[in-house]
Amino acid sequence: MPRIIKIVNGNIITPYRVINGGTIVLTDGIITAVSEENIDIDAVEIDARGNFVAPGFIDLHVHGGGGFDFMDNTAEAFREIARTHARYGTTAMYPTTLTSEKEDLLTTLSIFEQVKDEEPVGAQLLGMHLEGPYFAIEQRGAQDTRYIRNPDPKEYKEIIKYSSCIKRWSAAPELPGAIEFGRYVKKHGILPAIAHTDAIYEDVELAHENGYTLVTHLYSSMSGVTRRNAFRYAGVIESAFLIDGLDVEIIADGIHLPAALLKLVYKIKGPENIALITDAMRAVGLPEGPSILGNLKNGLEVIIEDGVAKLPDRSAFAGSVATADRLVRNMVQMADVPLIDAVRMMTATPARIMGIDDKKGSLVIGKDADIVIFDSDINIQKTIIKGKIIFDKDTPANNLVGLDSQTVFGN
The missing domain is CATH 3.20.20.140 (Metal-dependent hydrolases)
Incomplete structure (x- = not known):
């Protein structure tokens, strides 16, 4: 089964604008949707809590x-x-x-x-x-x-x-x-x-x-x-x-x-x-x-x-x-x-x-799901690399390497 993650309630920084309260969907480490609306899909959900969602x-x-x-x-x-x-x-x-x-x-x-x-x-x-x-x-x-x-x-x-x-x-x-x-x-x-x-x-x-x-x-x-x-x-x-x-x-x-x-x-x-x-x-x-x-x-x-x-x-x-x-x-x-x-x-x-903009550098469908979530003072809340949470500020150990998002957030 594909591993699908949905990030909601985020202010998404795209190459063109900021989508306030938007949704971004990651499927098997790739960005598959960026939307102004909530997307009804069976996925592990991450609440961005009104923070900014940006490319890694x-x-x-x-x-x-x-x-x-x-x-x-x-x-x-x-x-x-x-x-x-x-x-x-x-x-x-x-x-x-x-x-x-x-x-x-x-x-x-x-x-x-x-x-x-x-x-x-x-x-x-x-x-x-x-x-x-x-x-x-x-x-x-x-x-x-x-x-x-x-x-x-x-x-x-x-x-x-x-x-x-x-x-x-x-x-x-x-x-x-x-x-x-x-x-x-x-x-x-x-x-x-x-x-x-x-x-x-x-x-x-x-x-x-x-x-x-x-x-x-x-x-x-x-x-x-x-x-x-x-x-x-x-x-x-x-x-x-x-x-x-x-x-x-x-x-x-x-x-x-x-x-x-x-x-x-x-x-x-x-x-x-x-x-x-x-x-x-x-x-x-x-x-x-x-x-x-x-x-x-x-x-x-x-x-x-x-x-x-x-x-x-x-x-x-x-x-x-x-x-x-x-x-x-x-x-x-x-x-x-x-x-x-x-x-x-x-x-x-x-x-x-560096000639890698076909895969990285922006939140665009088809690119790698490398994402950071940060607050208004640019304090990092989460770091996601190819759809995996590598760092989460709210986790006591501050080390989630190798864990699937479902392990952290549940369904």
């Missing part, structure tokens, strides 16, 4: 959470990070690496291959995002200088041959060989993104012509207007605003970018070209204090304070401890963005950027 949040750039980093290189780390972020509304994510030795990177890819087809215990793992090691040393941010290098065709071809799970690779396009690198990864179905870079407009324009269509964490670790021999040049920030075909991602934790910059990016690029990302590291969900960015063996010591990760000397940020609900909340409350647009930047736009 998609995080394109996340390193860790719950005390784990993807580069810890254990299956447990992957599972616990996915479980942690599901509590905050993330239903799908792209695990992200840091600059590292090639052997460590290959191990991370192997662990992904090991867990990717498991029954989800948290957010779905859709593919790997390699952040580095091909970066500008001057824009390294918290990336480890020991591993930063120029694109090496022998190396990146070997890595791509090693695993088919790579979906995105961030690099500095001005480096020697970076244009050829961008063309190669694009040819192999991998999205090349601009990151940790000192490029000027002409570099970015050339990169865009050769497949780079996304700017990684806009404003962080990249050039703005610079001078060379007294002449001014537009940097990556200005290029992202000028080139219509470039999408951008932003860390909307309210710290990496203050309210004024959140408003500026939204005003210029619009919700259709902005993806909200956590860029979260292992300290998500943990108390403030010392932590490690990257793997425990040779990662970078950082300190968590003021709601962000910092280098120990407090000279720079070193990743965020944001969660997806916080990003949406900040765009609404700090940047004065309409809720429907804030949700779009966490759902439909990331899905379109």
Whole structure:
């Protein structure tokens, strides 16, 4: 018998409008109806209690959470990070690496291959995002200088041959060989993104012509207007605003970018070209204090304070401890963005950027039943992934992984 779930009394956020008091039907993990009216059907019923019902949040750039980093290189780390972020509304994510030795990177890819087809215990793992090691040393941010290098065709071809799970690779396009690198990864179905870079407009324009269509964490670790021999040049920030075909991602934790910059990016690029990302590291969900960015063996010591990760000397940020609900909340409350647009930047736009919008990113018939229910302050009440309740705030254990909705709510 098909497993049918009916969500009622919800304010459903569709790509076009909010349906107040609407109903959505999920059949075997797929959305089969979205209606303004109650639908008379024999199904397990979930009462949304007047809360918002939205597509599940998609995080394109996340390193860790719950005390784990993807580069810890254990299956447990992957599972616990996915479980942690599901509590905050993330239903799908792209695990992200840091600059590292090639052997460590290959191990991370192997662990992904090991867990990717498991029954989800948290957010779905859709593919790997390699952040580095091909970066500008001057824009390294918290990336480890020991591993930063120029694109090496022998190396990146070997890595791509090693695993088919790579979906995105961030690099500095001005480096020697970076244009050829961008063309190669694009040819192999991998999205090349601009990151940790000192490029000027002409570099970015050339990169865009050769497949780079996304700017990684806009404003962080990249050039703005610079001078060379007294002449001014537009940097990556200005290029992202000028080139219509470039999408951008932003860390909307309210710290990496203050309210004024959140408003500026939204005003210029619009919700259709902005993806909200956590860029979260292992300290998500943990108390403030010392932590490690990257793997425990040779990662970078950082300190968590003021709601962000910092280098120990407090000279720079070193990743965020944001969660997806916080990003949406900040765009609404700090940047004065309409809720429907804030949700779009966490759902439909990331899905379109990664080419998965045929299955995810919006509450449309035929798409995966990845859903979050949240209140007016964007506090997550339930997270549903492919029709299964992964998180329910009202359940004491706050952990419903693997339970059918009928087990929780009855008939």
